[in-house]
Amino acid sequence: MKLTTMAWRNLWRRKRRTAITAFSIAFGVLLAVTFTGSGDYVYTNMINTGAQMGLGHISVEPNGYNQTPGLDKRIHQTTALRQQLIMMPGVSDAIVRIMGQAMFASARKSVGGAFIAVDPAQESSVNNLFIRSIIAGSRFTDSNGQGIVIGSRMAQKLGVTIGKKLVYTTTDVNGEIVSEIARVSAIFQTGVTEVDGAMALLPLDRVRGTLRYQADDATLVAITIKDHRATDAMTAGIAAQVALPEREVLSWRQTQPDLAGLIAMDRSSNYVTQTLIGLLIAAGILNTLLMSVLERTREFGVMMAIGMSPHTLFRLVITESLWLAIIGLVFGIVITAPWYHYLNTIGIDFSGAMGDDYSAGGVLIDPVMKVYLYRESVIAILAGVFGLTLVAGIYPAWRAGRIPPVASLKTL
Amino acid sequence: MDTHTHIVRLERVSKIYHQGKIAVHAVDNLDLEIDVGDFCTLCGPSGSGKTTVLNMIGGLDVPTSGHIYLEDRKLATLNRSQLSRLRRDRIGFVFQAYNLIPVMTAYENAEFVLRLQGQPETQCRERVMAILKEVGLEGLEHRRPDEMSGGQQQRVAIARAIVTNPAVVLADEPTANVDSVTAGALLDLMQKLNEENNITFLFSTHDQRVMDRARRLIRLRDGKIEYDDVRSLPG
Numbered sequence: 001m002k003l004t005t006m007a008w009r010n011l012w013r014r015k016r017r018t019a020i021t022a023f024s025i026a027f028g029v030l031l032a033v034t035f036t037g038s039g040d041y042v043y044t045n046m047i048n049t050g051a052q053m054g055l056g057h058i059s060v061e062p063n064g065y066n067q068t069p070g071l072d073k074r075i076h077q078t079t080a081l082r083q084q085l086i087m088m089p090g091v092s093d094a095i096v097r098i099m100g101q102a103m104f105a106s107a108r109k110s111v112g113g114a115f116i117a118v119d120p121a122q123e124s125s126v127n128n129l130f131i132r133s134i135i136a137g138s139r140f141t142d143s144n145g146q147g148i149v150i151g152s153r154m155a156q157k158l159g160v161t162i163g164k165k166l167v168y169t170t171t172d173v174n175g176e177i178v179s180e181i182a183r184v185s186a187i188f189q190t191g192v193t194e195v196d197g198a199m200a201l202l203p204l205d206r207v208r209g210t211l212r213y214q215a216d217d218a219t220l221v222a223i224t225i226k227d228h229r230a231t232d233a234m235t236a237g238i239a240a241q242v243a244l245p246e247r248e249v250l251s252w253r254q255t256q257p258d259l260a261g262l263i264a265m266d267r268s269s270n271y272v273t274q275t276l277i278g279l280l281i282a283a284g285i286l287n288t289l290l291m292s293v294l295e296r297t298r299e300f301g302v303m304m305a306i307g308m309s310p311h312t313l314f315r316l317v318i319t320e321s322l323w324l325a326i327i328g329l330v331f332g333i334v335i336t337a338p339w340y341h342y343l344n345t346i347g348i349d350f351s352g353a354m355g356d357d358y359s360a361g362g363v364l365i366d367p368v369m370k371v372y373l374y375r376e377s378v379i380a381i382l383a384g385v386f387g388l389t390l391v392a393g394i395y396p397a398w399r400a401g402r403i404p405p406v407a408s409l410k411t412l
Numbered sequence: 413m414d415t416h417t418h419i420v421r422l423e424r425v426s427k428i429y430h431q432g433k434i435a436v437h438a439v440d441n442l443d444l445e446i447d448v449g450d451f452c453t454l455c456g457p458s459g460s461g462k463t464t465v466l467n468m469i470g471g472l473d474v475p476t477s478g479h480i481y482l483e484d485r486k487l488a489t490l491n492r493s494q495l496s497r498l499r500r501d502r503i504g505f506v507f508q509a510y511n512l513i514p515v516m517t518a519y520e521n522a523e524f525v526l527r528l529q530g531q532p533e534t535q536c537r538e539r540v541m542a543i544l545k546e547v548g549l550e551g552l553e554h555r556r557p558d559e560m561s562g563g564q565q566q567r568v569a570i571a572r573a574i575v576t577n578p579a580v581v582l583a584d585e586p587t588a589n590v591d592s593v594t595a596g597a598l599l600d601l602m603q604k605l606n607e608e609n610n611i612t613f614l615f616s617t618h619d620q621r622v623m624d625r626a627r628r629l630i631r632l633r634d635g636k637i638e639y640d641d642v643r644s645l646p647g
Binding site: 312404 | 470472492493496497499500501503504505507511513514515516524525527528529572573
């Protein structure tokens with residue numbers, strides 16, 4: 001009889017105990033999928049949303065702009081740069097933008113804020129969160145026109161509606177104060193209070209003129225990529241191709257350190273939680289296997305007496321834990337699949353508990369908790385649960401191999 | 413001393429157990445030789461040391477002093493793995509409580525040691541079927557221990573003990589848990605295996621029926637040989 005067959009049969013000598021242990025492994029799979037899946041989904045969502053709020057996953061900027069932003073810093077020949085970037089594998093879009101600070105004033109009031117000057121031809125609801133979040137009016141289409149898209153809270157503060165005029169004041173490339181009139185063409189509402197109260201979109205060419213930029217100048221080219229997990233590798237790759245002494249290539253982790261910190265902290269606490277759950281489950285598995293070994297002391301003694309080596313006995317118990325892991329994983333997949341499908345397609349709506357501000361780290365988050373697992377996460381969960389079960393089997397297996405035959409064979 | 417005819421040899425073997433502060437001499441300076449083809453019984457009252465002697469010959473226990481040789485191999489020089497291999501290849505065990513592996517059928521129990529030796533399944537089959545037929549279990553190959561009587565289980569245990577052609581079979585009270593008819597049949601079987609295959613049997617027993625069949629009867633008392641009687645049995 002093969003060791004695997006023997007181990008399989010041994011496992012089913014105590015059907016209830018094996019079933020309970022397999023269920024605890026399965027429950028571990030379910031928890032791991034829920035935690036990891038929600039992490040994968042939320043982090044991806046936050047990173048992609050953050051990228052659509054101006055800076056992209058990767059940005060090409062003037063040297064020092066990230067540390068001390070100012071409209072006096074700019075990069076040139078952005079059209080050619082954009083074309084070069086778009087052709088690169090893994091890049092889904094490259095958008096030329098000018099980002100800066102401005103004072104916005106209506107006839108009644110003025111508020112400080114920030115603007116992103118955009119080329120309407122390059123922007124869409126896919127790569128620009130503000131355009132996707134328009135709740136009134138329509139975005140401007142003339143890059144040299146007077147249109148402005150503002151946040152709902154800013155509109156409220158300034159007391160303006162669609163079609164109304166306002167004036168924005170900023171500093172030009174030489175540090176001189178410059179002003180321009182704009183007319184509200186659309187109002188957006190992202191759900192992030194500070195963004196809705198202080199952010200505006202302006203036409204790129206118009207702003208270039210106001211700031212006395214050359215026709216092809218901008219403060220950055222924001223790059224969105226197909227898979228944010230490739231950010232670091234792509235940042236290095238892009239830097240190798242397009243970096244010049246006067247410009248640098250930065251990843252979202254560098255341009256949005258608050259978001260990166262928040263994700264890193266949340267991910268760490270997620271791992272700690274999962275590790276603790278894993279240890280609890282491993283303790284249960286250890287208990288089951290150890291009990292199973294201790295109650296078979298005599299049987300193991302017989303096996304060793306008739307010639308089974310301690311090493312083979314060790315392998316037998318490890319094989320039992322291997323089977324337990326497989327049963328638990330299969331059971332886990334069976335109970336987790338419908339749960340995952342529900343969370344992936346429908347999710348759990350927490351909007352009632354979040355109030356009006358759906359933001360974290362300055363980035364919009366989805367109030368509906370959903371899950372999505374990356375392939376490497378699936379592999380990590382399966383390998384983790386499998387490995388944990390095997391590790392939990394090591395001590396009982398070692399104990400089995402150390403049982404002195406004579407102690408267990410009292411009647412011989 | 414000519415060791416070639418001795419399959420087992422004990423030289424001044426002692427075994428001392430400690431029960432609290434009291435030292436118990438289970439075996440006391442014992443010299444013993446078992447010859448190839450012996451059908452030998454260790455008897456004596458409880459606590460006389462016969463179980464301990466069997467344990468030590470089987471490499472399951474180690475003497476406090478003295479030396480044990482099995483086929484001229486000094487057991488004290490072997491490590492755990494070497495002892496396992498020695499038991500697997502050269503010793504057969506028959507236990508009082510059968511001690512079959514409950515998740516295995518009669519066939520698989522008998523086959524088990526051959527598989528431990530690494531013999532391929534197809535090669536084992538012929539040998540195992542022949543042994544099971546020899547011990548009278550033809551047709552019961554697929555039964556598990558809990559589906560067999562005590563006598564049938566002990567037959568499986570004997571089949572498991574002899575399937576590898578061991579040098580010696582160590583049998584502890586092999587008839588203790590079976591009725592007298594079954595005991596007689598089991599003894600017939602072991603005697604037949606001894607005579608036809610020249611397998612050495614060493615019993616530990618209280619059973620007079622076993623003692624009556626033995627060609628050599630060694631009586632132990634307080635860890636020492638009280639008498640050692642080599643007999644010529646009729647038939």
